[in-house]
Amino acid sequence: MMNCREIEELAPLYLSGEIEEVEGALVRAHLAQCWNCALRMNQKIALDARLREAASQLPDATAVARSVRGHIGAERARRFLLMTAAAAVLILAATLSYRALRPEPAGRLYADAALDHRLEVMEHQPRHWRSDPVEIEKLAARYELQNVGALAPAGYRLEHAKMCGIDGKAALHLVFTNGSQEVSVFVRLRSGTAKRSAVRTVKVGSEQLAEIQTDRLEAVIATAGSSGECLRFARVAEGVLI
Numbered sequence: 001m002m003n004c005r006e007i008e009e010l011a012p013l014y015l016s017g018e019i020e021e022v023e024g025a026l027v028r029a030h031l032a033q034c035w036n037c038a039l040r041m042n043q044k045i046a047l048d049a050r051l052r053e054a055a056s057q058l059p060d061a062t063a064v065a066r067s068v069r070g071h072i073g074a075e076r077a078r079r080f081l082l083m084t085a086a087a088a089v090l091i092l093a094a095t096l097s098y099r100a101l102r103p104e105p106a107g108r109l110y111a112d113a114a115l116d117h118r119l120e121v122m123e124h125q126p127r128h129w130r131s132d133p134v135e136i137e138k139l140a141a142r143y144e145l146q147n148v149g150a151l152a153p154a155g156y157r158l159e160h161a162k163m164c165g166i167d168g169k170a171a172l173h174l175v176f177t178n179g180s181q182e183v184s185v186f187v188r189l190r191s192g193t194a195k196r197s198a199v200r201t202v203k204v205g206s207e208q209l210a211e212i213q214t215d216r217l218e219a220v221i222a223t224a225g226s227s228g229e230c231l232r233f234a235r236v237a238e239g240v241l242i
């Protein structure tokens with residue numbers, strides 16, 4: 001049975017429909033017995049519904065463009081284009097804000113990992129982290145991982161961990177530090193049976209990322225450090241996961 005803290009951590013995945021079937025069933029079972037969690041969840045659902053309603057009432061940029069085009073002459077076409085572009089940017093910004101800046105599927109895995117590392121680790125936005133080694137090992141056991149501290153190179157220590165969602169799937173977010181640099185390792189079950197790809201680094205914004213794949217798991221390394229440090233971290237983690 002899940003506790004109240006676990007329910008709070010999984011609430012975003014539950015509300016977005018991204019939670020795994022087994023965890024979703026455990027959340028529903030807890031909500032059926034815990035009045036406080038059920039109340040908070042209902043409040044989140046109500047807020048989500050209001051946000052969706054507000055987003056649905058955003059003006060249609062295409063309709064606005066047609067209306068404006070009917071009232072301006074050819075000599076003002078350039079100004080019209082600028083106005084339409086500005087309106088489109090505002091609508092896009094509002095939509096992205098509501099959808100928590102979620103990127104398109106093609107690059108979503110890296111983009112989600114980079115965004116989570118930036119907001120949760122570098123900018124220290126409030127999250128329900130677990131720092132107790134016993135609790136962290138329990139989370140890691142969901143992925144049949146043992147001694148997660150060995151995923152990091154010498155000089156790094158495991159600081160804390162929590163469950164999160166990246167690319168539409170639940171993942172274990174581990175944070176390591178060497179005292180001056182923090183590195184995120186996101187571990188999740190691998191999708192599909194495609195051939196494993198070689199480890200390489202990719203830059204998304206100011207973050208360097210590397211992906212590791214095994215037959216069952218995949219991990220994404222995210223750091224604001226150099227590509228060399230990211231790759232070194234990935235090589236060590238790869239040796240543990242394979």
